[in-house]
Amino acid sequence: MMVFGWRRKNARKKQQSTSNMELLIPNHFLCPISLDLMKDPVTLSSGFTYDRSNIEAWLQAGNFTCPVTNQILTSFDLIPNHNLRKMIQDWCVENRKFGIQRIPTPRVPVSPTQVSDVLSSLAASTRSLDQYECLDLVQKMKKWGNESERNRCCIVDNGASAVLASTFNAFATDSFERNAIILEEILSILDWMFPLDVESQIYLGSQASLRCMLWFLECRDLSSKQNSIVALKELLSSDQQHAEALAIIEGVNQVLFRFIKDPICPKITKASLTVIFCLLSSPSSSEKIKSAFVKMGLVSLLIEMIIDSERSTCERALGVLDRLCDCEEGREEAYNNCLTWPVLVKKILRVSELATEYSVSCIWKLNKYGRKEKVLVEVLQVGAFQKLVLLLQLGCGDETKEKTTELLKQMNPYRNGLECIESVDFKNLKRSF
Structure with missing residues (x-):
């Protein structure tokens, strides 16, 4: 023993x-x-x-x-x-x-020659509208891209986006319904190719392509909706002409409004707000679109969204609200909403520099083009004066500085007996956002 x-x-x-x-x-x-x-x-x-x-x-x-x-x-x-x-x-x-784990056998990276061969075949199959051959080639590229980031870079660097966008335009022109599968696959690949070059934007920004993406937003599943709204966001953000082309398509306002009213996922909500912002910024059709969105009730939806949304969503919502305040109907809806002033003042110096700029701009527009005395009294009662003073001390852009200075001058005579200071808004403030 x-x-x-x-x-x-x-x-x-x-x-x-x-x-x-x-x-x-x-x-x-x-x-x-x-x-x-x-x-x-x-x-x-x-x-x-x-x-x-x-x-x-x-x-x-x-x-x-x-x-x-x-x-x-x-x-x-x-x-x-x-x-x-x-x-x-x-x-x-x-x-x-x-504790050493066996290193898996790496996949051989795709070569530029392989990518070029597939793109040449895809272009040839597109000319004959061979859906099944095109689908095989697109899925082959998708498989390569899913294997590694290096493969994705190789595919993009060899001009894949223009060929794919051209194929998308060709099949969209032929038929949305009949070619839905190949069209959805192309959008799923283009999702990791943004930003697109000019040639790709031309194909993807055609009337046929835009109508197809709008159809996906209305009729297809979540993945297709997400890829479509992201593609629209990228297009409209890169060139204002795409916003003008999209604006003339019937039903686009209703589709985008539904994504704000009945959110599906944060990515779609954010992209939809960006698309709406671009549409409202379009010089040729903005007034008509602004009026349409206001009548749908977008102003109230945005104010409710701004209250407790996270930073990027809040910035986008404030940007859209700022654009809606350019029209008389939008300002009227903002005046009639009792949350307008508390929400706008609350977001100054609380979210980001961009959110602050939009908040100040909204207040400035509502004051300049409408009921001045009523606006000044109400924003003073929710603590706007001290916040705007602090904003000037901390620093801001020239345009925001001018609007802030103008607002302070006009508020000053109304301060006695009306001004309110919410101390929580002045805690832990830093010079940079």
């Missing part, structure tokens, strides 16, 4: 000393750049091997030399070192008792 106890005790000590041993990684398994175990070893023309992600970052940073030898590379080809990768995997398996 004593001998057995000694052996058991000795074995326990030996096991503990083994577990405390530092596991040494063979030097040739380490990337010379990061000194970490290589997951995807590739060899340069200099003969030295690096982990693919590290050497790609080195080359993309504008370096033309081998990191070890500092010699100029004769070729930028990255040749997979399959033997070394297999050795590393075997070593990981042998040392799994130390």
Whole structure:
């Protein structure tokens, strides 16, 4: 019994000393750049091997030399070192008792030649409106893009967005319903290609393409709605002409309003607010659109949304409200809502610099183009004067500064007996937002 106890005790000590041993990684398994175990070893023309992600970052940073030898590379080809990768995997398996996990076999990155071949085939199939061949090619690119960020960059860099947008326009012109599947697949890929180049915007901004995306917003599932509204947001944000083209499509106001009234998901809500903002900023059709949105009840919806929404949503909602205050109907709705003044004043210096600018602009417009005395009295009663003074002290843009100064001058005669200060709004304020 004593001998057995000694052996058991000795074995326990030996096991503990083994577990405390530092596991040494063979030097040739380490990337010379990061000194970490290589997951995807590739060899340069200099003969030295690096982990693919590290050497790609080195080359993309504008370096033309081998990191070890500092010699100029004769070729930028990255040749997979399959033997070394297999050795590393075997070593990981042998040392799994130390918690080492086997490195999975990496997928071979897509090459520019492969992308170009697929895009050429896609363009040819588009000309004949071969939906099934196009769908196979689009799904092939989607699969490549899902494998790695490097593949996505390679696909984008070789002009995929213009070809895909052209294909989308062609099938949208042919039929939304008949070609819905291929159209949805293209939008799902374009979602990670923004911002688009000018050629891509022309195709995606055509009347057929815009009507197709609007149809998706009305009739298709959540994923298609999300991809469509994001595409519209990107288009309208890049060029005001797209806003004018979208504005003439019947039913667009109602669809966008429903996304604000009955939210589906935050991404769609934010994108919808951006699209509405761009439509309201369109010089040729803004007055008509503003009136339509006001009659639907958008002003009250925005004020309720601003109360407790997170930063980016609040900024967008305030921006839309600011645009609606440009028209008489919008201002009238704002006057009649008892939450208008508390909400606008509350958001000054509380959300972001942009939110502050929009809040001040709304108050300034409601005062300048409407019931001046009523506006001045009501904003004073919710603490606007001290907030605007503090805003000038902390600093703001020139346009906001002018509006703030004008408001303060007009408020000053009404201050006695009316002014209210909410101290919580002045706690922990910093100069930068």
